[in-house]
Amino acid sequence: MLVNERQNAIIEYLRENNAATVKQLSSLFYVSEATMRRDLAEMQRLGLIDRSHGGATLPEGAGEISMFVRVEKNAKEKEKAAVNALNVLPPFLAAFIDSSSTALSLARRMDFKGKTVVTHSLQTATAISKQKGAEVILLGGNLLYNMTSVSGSWTIAQIREFSFDLSITSCAAISADGTYERSMEQRDIKRAAFSRSRTNILVADGTKFMCSAPFRTAALSVFDKIVLDCPPPENFAEKSAEESEISENKKSENAPATRFYFG
16 A cells, blocks of 8 residues: 555544544554554644544544635635636636635626536535526535545546536645645545546646645646735745746646636
8 A cells, every 4th residue: 555545545444433532543554653654643743633642533623624624724815816816717607616715805806797606615516506597516425424525436437527618726725736635535536527528627726836735636737827925935946947848748848837827
C-alpha cells in the first residue's frame, strides 16, 4: 500500500472508530510502529489528524463543523477571489460546482436563472435553490458522519453522465505541478468533473500556494482560468508551465499557458 493510500485509509478508520493507537494502526496496515509514527506526524502537519498520547484522533468537529471553519478561514481572501471570478466567467447553461467554501462564496454571487447546476455539496445546492428559475441537481452518494457533501463511486458515476459547459472548483493546495486535495474522494470527484467540462475554472485564495496536501488532482494546464485574490508567487506561472510540459509530455510550442486572474 502506498503512503498516500495508507493515510487515506487511516482517516477512514478514525472516522469509524474515533481514535486509534500507533500499535493498532501499525498492526492493521502491516507496517512498523516507527513508520506509522512518521505517517501520523506528516498527517498532523497537513492538518488531517490530531495526535494523542500514543495514537491519533480526527480533529475536533471534523466534517460538518470543519466546513464552517473553512468558510471563516481566510474569508476576506476567498471573497475577493470570488468577486474576481465573477468578471471572467464565460456564458454557460450547465455547470458543476464543487463542495469548497470558495466555490460556495462565488455561487452565492452568481445568477443561475435559466441555468442547471450540478453539485455534490448540500450547502451549495441549498444556496442556489433559493434563486427562482435555477435548476439544481444534487448528486447522490455516501454522506459520511458530520459531512456536508456526498462522495463515493456512485457520485462519480453520476458526474460522468453529464456534459458541463463549466466547472467551478477550488483545491486544498497549489503547487507548480498541479492542484492537490486532502482526500482521494475529493480528488476523484474533481477529476471526473474536469473530464466532462468544456471549461474548467479554479478559484482559490493565495494561501493555497503555502499549503500542502497528499493527493495530486490535476496539472494546472487542465484549467482554462485560475482566479486568485492576489498575484501568484514570483515566477510561479513560468514554473507551472515548465512542469505542465514535463508531466503532460507536451512540446513547449503546444503547451497552453496557464492564465491567472487576480483583479
